[in-house]
Amino acid sequence: MIVSGDDPVSRGAQRFEVFTGAGKRREWPPEVKASIVAECYSGREGISAVARRHGLAPSQVYAWRRDLLKRLDVEGVVPPSAEPEAPAFVPAVIEPSTMPEPAPARRARRQRRAKGAAIELEIDGVSVKIGHDADAGMITAVIDALRATR
Structure with a gap:
């Protein structure tokens, strides 16, 4: 069964080449x-x-x-x-935070569940937050990169 628009005739010629010579x-x-x-x-x-x-x-x-x-x-x-070539990580520069930590806010009676729950890793004093939608390969790559900086 030929669906209209699917056959070569209705699509038109995409390329036309003229051969000249004996061969x-x-x-x-x-x-x-x-x-x-x-x-x-x-x-x-x-x-x-x-x-x-x-x-x-x-x-x-x-x-x-x-x-x-x-x-x-x-x-x-x-x-x-x-x-x-295999992708490589770019070295990251980690600077200590110069901003003071905000005072804890008063908690409401009902706590809402955070939409963007994250994974927080700490290796040798370096803290990294990874989003909840990261796959296992990304998490493994981050851990390997942190270990390599030791």
């Missing part, structure tokens, strides 16, 4: 191939996205990458890593 294959200069393969190593998008943007099949880009890696291996050059 029906496109010729890619080595510089262009290298540029497309280099985009795959940027870490911003995957090989499939790069291939789609250039009108290629992902298998073609994988083949170009494999050929490039073989050539680099023969020449003794270390290829770049395709894995993006």
